[in-house]
Amino acid sequence: MLLILLAIQFVQPARNQSAGNSEMWIASITKVPENVQAILQNSCYDCHSNNTRYPWYAAIQPGSWWMASHIKKGKEELNFDEFGNYSKRRQLSKLKAIQGSLEEQTMPLPSYLLIHRGASLSQSDQKILKLWTEDLRNKISK
């Protein structure tokens, strides 16, 4: 048992990290206000961008496999680094989905907040994001 645990430490999944933001990240199509950017960075980008801030214990197996699959799924749903590549329709759908998860408070996932206590969205964070997404929806649908 112990041997297996030791052995799998050497089988590490590829990390979700790249230098800087991609060319098609969300700010390529719209100006993202600094306060919004800060909230996204703090609460969303770990799973919804091409750059994850890994805690030290992310390197311990089998947790890192689980984390990798989680990030993969998060990016499939919404990747702020690819937002500029989405069709207009998809961009609008994604913004609507963001608003939905803000309203129902389903994001960030409780399991993620369990580890990242600082990532939860405060009332004012939620308000800022709601206003921003609404504004962006109007802009895109014009």
Next chain:
Amino acid sequence: MPLALAFQPVLHTLRLIFIKIDAGKPYQNMKTIILNLVTISVLLTACNSAADKKSANSNQTTKETTDQKISESKGPVNEVLDGYLKLKNALTKDNDKDAAVAATELIKALESQNKKILNPEQAKVFADIEADAREHAEHIASNSGNIVHQREHFETLSQEIYELVKATGAGQKLYYTNCPMYNDNKGANWLSETKDVSNPYLGQAMLSCGSVKEELN
């Protein structure tokens, strides 16, 4: 056996734990976590049998309950439309499982749509909605058990199918119906094959709420 495979039962249980946590509030689920930790150790001692059980589970297929064809529509996108209407009817009955099954059929219909029978303008609309409509259908298909979420995706999906049949023609009589009450009175629309209102957003609670905005052919 590759190491990753050997650890699949563990990963599976870990995933279950987190799904459970995500369904509720953190820390209220400590009991569940401990229970699951016990499960892990049991799983580890019986690694092989757990793997067998898992494959048995995945072999179980969802029973199809809605087999009857809703319409005999002959429009160029009739299979997409049939899938959509079946989904709509499942939601009017508050049946999340049938909705998921119908959404899966809709995904297949979108994938197998014959684009050669569409004129350039129609093909453009189809290409425009295809990916997004598919994504909404996928969410509906994977969210049996969460009809509220299914209905959120159904709203945008309805808009897209409306735009599609508006361009292609429906090949049958359709009624574009509005429910003013859904989503805190923001309202939402859907396509129906019947003039009698049968509300997919509010379901059995407010079945007849809504009014026909537009008739399509």
